[in-house]
Amino acid sequence: MSPLLLALGALAGGVGAALRYSADVAILRWWGPPWGVFVVNVVGSFALGILTGAAPSADLQLIIGGGLLGGFTTFSAVSVTTILLAEERRGRIAIVNVVGTFVLSLAAAAGGLALGAALAPGAG
Template sequence: MSPLLLALGALAGGVGAALRYSADVAISRWWRPPWGVFVVNILGSFALGILTGSAAGADLQLVLGGGLLGGFTTFSAVSVTTILLAEEKRGRMAILNAAGTLLLALAAAAVGLMLGSALTAVPS
């Protein structure tokens, strides 16, 4: 891997993290946690599915998938949010957050993979 590609991936990861924080704050203005992190992880899983299913080259997948979307989505935020919900005596919401994120993120990734593959397979 070239140093330039590594630097681009790192920069994209920082941008992704800033986008995650911004999206979480914006969504949290309307709905209280865990909805910001929840939506971010579902959208990120869908986008990564599209990218992975597409004909994007390995370098682009590294920068956008590993960097940007890797910084945008985060398992640690889901984990901390789930624990905080449990500590707030919001046990049902904690369980819904953990299970819902896992199930919907997997479903979003699967749909994204199918869509990315279908878009790539369309004859030009």
């Protein structure tokens, strides 16, 4: 991996993290926890599915997939939020958070893969 590619991936990761924070704050204003991180992870899974299905160059997959979308999505925040909800005796929401994030992120990734493959150059 070239130093330029590494730098672009790192920069994209920082942008993704800033986008995640901004989206989380905006969504939290309307719906409260845990919905900001929940939406971010489902949307990020869909976007990564599209990217992977479209199969762009390895460099773009690294920069956008590993960098931007890797910085945008976060499993650690799901884990911490779920524990905090459980500690607050909001067990139902904690279960919805962890199971819902997992199931909907898988469905979003599958849909994104299918869409990306359909949009890929030479598809259809």
